Amino acid sequence: MPEAPHDLARVEQKIAAVGAVHQVMRAVWALARAQQPQVEAAAAEATAYLDVAEQIVERLAGRPATADVPSDHVLWVLVGPERPFCGPLARMLIEQLPETGPVGLVGHRLHEVAAQDAALDARVAFRVPAASTPDELGHRAEQLATAILAAEQRTVVVLHPERGGPELHRTVLLAGSREPAEDPPETFLPPAEVLAAAVLEAVAGRLAVALVEALRAEVRARLVAAEAARTSCDRRIADLSQHWRALRQGQITEELIELTAGRIR
Numbered sequence: 691m692p693e694a695p696h697d698l699a700r701v702e703q704k705i706a707a708v709g710a711v712h713q714v715m716r717a718v719w720a721l722a723r724a725q726q727p728q729v730e731a732a733a734a735e736a737t738a739y740l741d742v743a744e745q746i747v748e749r750l751a752g753r754p755a756t757a758d759v760p761s762d763h764v765l766w767v768l769v770g771p772e773r774p775f776c777g778p779l780a781r782m783l784i785e786q787l788p789e790t791g792p793v794g795l796v797g798h799r800l801h802e803v804a805a806q807d808a809a810l811d812a813r814v815a816f817r818v819p820a821a822s823t824p825d826e827l828g829h830r831a832e833q834l835a836t837a838i839l840a841a842e843q844r845t846v847v848v849l850h851p852e853r854g855g856p857e858l859h860r861t862v863l864l865a866g867s868r869e870p871a872e873d874p875p876e877t878f879l880p881p882a883e884v885l886a887a888a889v890l891e892a893v894a895g896r897l898a899v900a901l902v903e904a905l906r907a908e909v910r911a912r913l914v915a916a917e918a919a920r921t922s923c924d925r926r927i928a929d930l931s932q933h934w935r936a937l938r939q940g941q942i943t944e945e946l947i948e949l950t951a952g953r954i955r
Contacts, residue, residue: 698941701934705927712923718775719916722909725823729909732824733902740895746888763791765815765843767834767863769850769900770797771908772820777915779907782856784810787849794841796820796834797904815841820908821901831897838863850900851907859903861896 770783780799784807787793793813795801797820804810816837821830838846845862852859 697937698934701930701937705930705934708923708926708930712920712927715916715919715923719913719920722912722916726909726913728824729902729906732827733899733906736827736895736898736902740892740899743888743892743895746884747892750884750888763843763845764788765792765794765838765841765846767794767796767838767846767848767900768800768858769820769834769848769904770795770800771904771911772797772799772822773908773912774799775915776908776911777918779851779856779911783849783851783858786858792841792843794818794834794837796830796901815843821905824902824905827898827901827905830901831894834897834901835893848896848900850903852903854903854906854910856907856911861900863893863896 766788768783768787770780776799780797780803784800784803787810791813792815793804793810794816795804795814796818801817804814818833818837819830821827848861848863849858850861851857
């Protein structure tokens with residue numbers, strides 16, 4: 691006769707373990723779902739502010755161009771996820787990095803992936819954390835700006851997820867000095883002074899947008915990963931419950947047979 695009580699206890703332990711994982715994934719999903727509207731609002735605000743600053747800079751100095759700059763002379767700053775439970779997002783972003791040139795990594799999940807590749811790890815110029823909440827955007831932008839300036843690279847291009855997806859968007863952060871346009875718009879202050887202030891705000895805005903877009907992609911990836919994990923847990927619990935019912939039915943059948951046999955004797 692099979693040891694049904696032992697088998698039942700083992701299945702019950704598995705159900706409890708999967709149930710615990712399910713509760714954790716449900717909490718992760720709920721937190722990400724609650725954070726999503728805040729991140730979306732922060733992204734919209736940062737983008738609107740950057741658009742204004744960029745328009746002023748472009749009117750005074752034109753658009754920057756890096757087509758003639760070799761990729762190995764560019765500091766590529768990749769902004770990605772900070773916290774775990776975001777699926778393969780970090781690796782997908784790393785895979786889109788240019789093959790040459792120094793790299794700055796923003797986000798602990800990127801740090802972990804890069805550490806597994808000796809060639810990429812050797813190219814890393816700095817590592818800084820990314821924002822895990824909208825409230826951290828200002829502080830993290832200051833840390834990132836400090837790291838970029840310390841790298842002393844003339845041309846800096848920021849790479850970050852675009853519109854919450856895994857595809858990278860390129861933004862020229864620094865591309866050397868530029869003279870004001872020959873026919874600038876009328877300003878109360880000297881055009882050079884206005885341009886300097888506008889460039890400062892544009893750089894800060896670009897960093898803020900990069901950080902908030904990375905956070906938006908992270909939150910969306912966490913929602914997808916948590917939902918997939920919850921579905922997998924539900925399926926596993928259903929399979930284990932069905933197995934438990936089969937074992938329990940077998941145990942009941944064995945008990946009935948033993949009772950019947952005892953009465954016959």
